[in-house]
Amino acid sequence: MEIASHFIDLNTLDVTYLLVVGFIGGLVSGFIGSGGAFVLTPAMMSMGVPGIIAVASNMCHKFPKALVGAIKRARYGQVDVKLGLVMGVSAEAGVLYGAHIQEGIKRTFGDAGSNLYVSVAFVVVLAIVGSYVLWDAVRMRSGQAGEEKTARLARWVQSVQIPGTMMYFKSLGTRVSVLFTIPLGFATGMLAATIAVGGFIGVPGMHYVLGATSLMSSATELVVAFVMGVGGTMKFAWSGMVDIRLAMIILAGSLFGIQLGAIGTTYVKPHMIKLVMGVIMVMVLLSRAIIIPVYLADLDIIDKLNPHIAGGLKNVSFVVLIGALAVGAAIIFASLWRGIRLHRQELEVSVVQGHAIQADTVGFPTSPQLSPIGRFERFLVATDGSEYSAGAVREALRMAQKCGARVRVISVIAGGDAELYAMGEQLIAQELNKAREHLDAVARQAAASGVACETEVVQAGHIHEEIVSQADHLQADLIIMGRRGQRGLARVMLGDVTARVIGHAHCNVLVVPRVAEISGRHFIVATDGSRFSDTAAATAGNLAKLCHTPTTVVSVHSPSHSEQRRNESQRAVNRIASFLQQQGVVVTGQLLEGRSDEKIVDVAKAQNADLIVVGSHGRTGLERVLLGSVVERILNLTSCAVLVVRSA
Amino acid sequence: MPDNLAAHKGPQFTRMLVYGALSLVLYFILYLFEDEILAFTSQGRWFFIAPVILAFVFSFAHGNFTSYFWDTLGIKAKK
The missing domain is CATH 3.40.50.620 (HUPs)
Incomplete structure (x- = not known):
């Protein structure tokens, strides 16, 4: 079989070049969630690969790379799969729209117009987002900002309640309207279609707009990149544009890099991710700004440039682009090296001295809800009135008596509105009355033990979300509940509510099986x-x-x-x-x-x-x-x- | 590094070798049948699935290999 004319022959030098660039791209992607791709397309084009084949092959290496990176970082508990998928789907729409705009510009203004559009998009987006990210990283590094906090914008976004659009995301620890995630995903996709790095909007967006930590944002961006990559690859492969050899060679290098980048995130403080991202963004901005006069001259907006000057500007721009990736990789390597060395020293110290846990490794949380220092002042008890919750109520009151804690006992009636109406008014009333009677009995028990206690019956579609949200609102130190529960009228032993509460809660959870007693034996x-x-x-x-x-x-x-x-x-x-x-x-x-x-x-x-x-x-x-x-x-x-x- | 020597003896090292060999075989096949594979995967239309499947297969073998590779060298995540 003959190789189609638009695919180039590869020699050893080409393969080595792709492996190295792939490795560095993968390293940066594993660390900041994206950012390795923008240099690969021009790198392939510099070898003589036609633009469309370079874009398609880049896309085909990107999605498996993002998948491997996402799985790796999920193992460190950094990925919010749900947020990634929700953003990914809207990003896919953004990619299609972005590609459509690109095609329109190319038809109307030709290649130079298209290049100018891409460069201006780079400069505008990176100037705004990149400089802010870099400023924030430097501020955090110098200690002015202290610990990573939720941005003011994100706090506002999290406070907006739009019925029917709210969704719980574990990386945010709260419910956020999808009306905020959809445009963010769309913009990520549009940027990916324009400059090949949607993460330059996706990661800061998830961090500053939605309120995820920078570590979570950069890891979740890999899921978004995976979804976009699969969609993009299918689109290009449908037209037969993917050069599988190029994609797999880059993948060979980038999988080494992405694993290392992902490992690196576990050794660094959050500001390092912002620093690497900010530095790369500002350098890429510089690279694109350098080349803008060439495109302006091509479009006759300014006077024609001397061919030597135009060629020189193009070369300088490409070198700065490669430099951006190299500087990012160097910072990651240095952080990784320093982190591993310090970690080994800590381990040695702990063995030799055999003394207290190092403060650094304990990582005492700053949230008042997470208080291992020993604050047991507010308990939230979730009960469904069944025998399975009896142990939880009993032990909660006993512990509260001992610690002098305040207790809030809630009974959540499951089922959304539709489900409740389907049950019929009389049945709902019966269910509510039963829950109230149970809580009244608990309140009497608490009063007899001298425990300050309040009770409430709550109706909610998702029991676990309601329990977590009530605990957040109360700033509870501890959620206490049974191992299993019942749901609605169906008295089925489920236990998934307990598992979900453990997964989503921002405070400690005490699970008390029916017969368990905490008497302080061992x-x-x-x-x-x-x-x-x-x-x-x-x-x-x-x-x-x-x-x-x-x-x-x-x-x-x-x-x-x-x-x-x-x-x-x-x-x-x-x-x-x-x-x-x-x-x-x-x-x-x-x-x-x-x-x-x-x-x-x-x-x-x-x-x-x-x-x-x-x-x-x-x-x-x-x-x-x-x-x-x-x-x-x-x-x-x-x-x-x-x-x-x-x-x- | 003594740590690495210890790790070399473990099953981790064996897994790295297995996935490494699998990855090597895959890349060797790609090199050997370069023209055929390229022609097959670039036919377009419903053949779009071919590059997607190949990407998954390569990432499974090579992804596992690279993961065990860094582990074996002692470069692991801080828990």
């Missing part, structure tokens, strides 16, 4: 060495101190784990055990081999423990299905209460 702290476990350990320490309870620290590793991993687990157990000892807690440590959930539950049973404390990675939905959840499996296996501690 606590189990499970650790996997992560910062989530460190936060859980800090909370467990405070509880153990309060109840004078002996505690066992458990870490479980799989038989397939390497020796290095086992040593890390042992160090984690030692570190937490010394920390708890310093708190005055009687503590023992155990390193076990096998399935985490089973071993932790076995230890709890052997010690006759009444509470297992675990850290939560806060995964929900598809990510939970894909990655599994040890916490959920523990909840299903154990008969004692489980405190799921949430990190910021």
Whole structure:
């Protein structure tokens, strides 16, 4: 078979060039969510690949790369799949519209008009967004802005309630109207169709407009890029424009890069992502601004340029473009190197000294709701009046009595309006009355125990969202609920509400099975060495101190784990055990081999423990299905209460 | 680095070799049948699915390989 005329022959130099550029592009994409693609199209064109083939092949390497990056960063709990898909779908529409505009401009003004449009789009967007991102990064770095906070615009966006359009996003921790996400996704798609890097709008948009953290925004952008990439590839492949060789060669380099970039995000502070993005954006802006006179001259808007000057400007522009990527990659490499070195030093210090948990690794949260320091002042108890909630109510009142906490008990009647009406007015009234009677009984119990308690029956379409939202509103320190529940009139054992609350809550969640009693016999702290476990350990320490309870620290590793991993687990157990000892807690440590959930539950049973404390990675939905959840499996296996501690 | 030597002995290293070999085979096939594959994937219309499937297959093999590659070198995410 003959190679079609529009595909070029490749030599070793071409392949090496593509591998290197692909690697650097992938590194930047893995770190800031996008930004590697803009240099690949001109790089291919410089080899003689026709523009349309370069764009199509770039697109075909982009979506698998984004997929691999998204999966990697989802493992670190950084991806909001739902937000990515919602933005991705509207971005797809933006891509189509953006391509349509491009075609129109090309028809009317020719190649020079099209190039001028692209360059002006670059300059305008990057000047506004890029300089703001860079300014914000520098401000955060110099300590003026302190911790990353939700922008004022995002706070306003989150406060707007438009009925029928609200959707919960875990990266935002609240419901936001899709009327805000759709234009943002559309603009991302339009920019992607114009300058090949939609992320220059998508990432700052999710961060500054919607209120996601910069880490979450850059990771979620990979999902958006995946959706856009699949759509774009199909469109170009339909016309036979994809050069699969170019796409796969770039992919070979970029997958090395994207893995490294994703790993890099776990070692840096949020401002580094903004810094890299800001620097790249401003340098790309410079690159495009340099070349604008050439296009203006081509369109006869200004006088013709000397061919040497025009050629020189083009070359300088391309070098600055490559330089943007190189500078970004250099910053990422430096951060990664420094981060890994510091992390190793921390591990060594913790082993040698065997003392308290390093403050850096605990990562105490700033939210008043996340208070491992030991604030147990406000509890939210969710009950459905069934026997499955009885343990939760009983233990909530007992703990509140001990801590002097205020308790708000809610009963959520499931089903949206349509569902409730379908039940008939009489049945609704019956259901509400039953819930009120139950809450009245709880209120009497609380009064008898001297606990300040308020109760409310709430109707909501999504039970878990309502519980999380009530906890947010109350600024609860703890949500207490049963392991299973009922839904509406159908008394089915579900348990998915509990799982969802754990996934979405911004505070700690105490799950109390029906028969469980927390009397302070023995606590189990499970650790996997992560910062989530460190936060859980800090909370467990405070509880153990309060109840004078002996505690066992458990870490479980799989038989397939390497020796290095086992040593890390042992160090984690030692570190937490010394920390708890310093708190005055009687503590023992155990390193076990096998399935985490089973071993932790076995230890709890052997010690006759009444509470297992675990850290939560806060995964929900598809990510939970894909990655599994040890916490959920523990909840299903154990008969004692489980405190799921949430990190910021 | 002693850490790396320990890691080399583990199943991680074996997985890296398996995915690396798979990835190498895929790229070798692409190199060997370059013209045929290019002609097949660029026919357009419903053949659009071919480059999409190939991209998924390559990213599965090579993505796993690159992940284990960095792991084996001791460059892992901070937990």
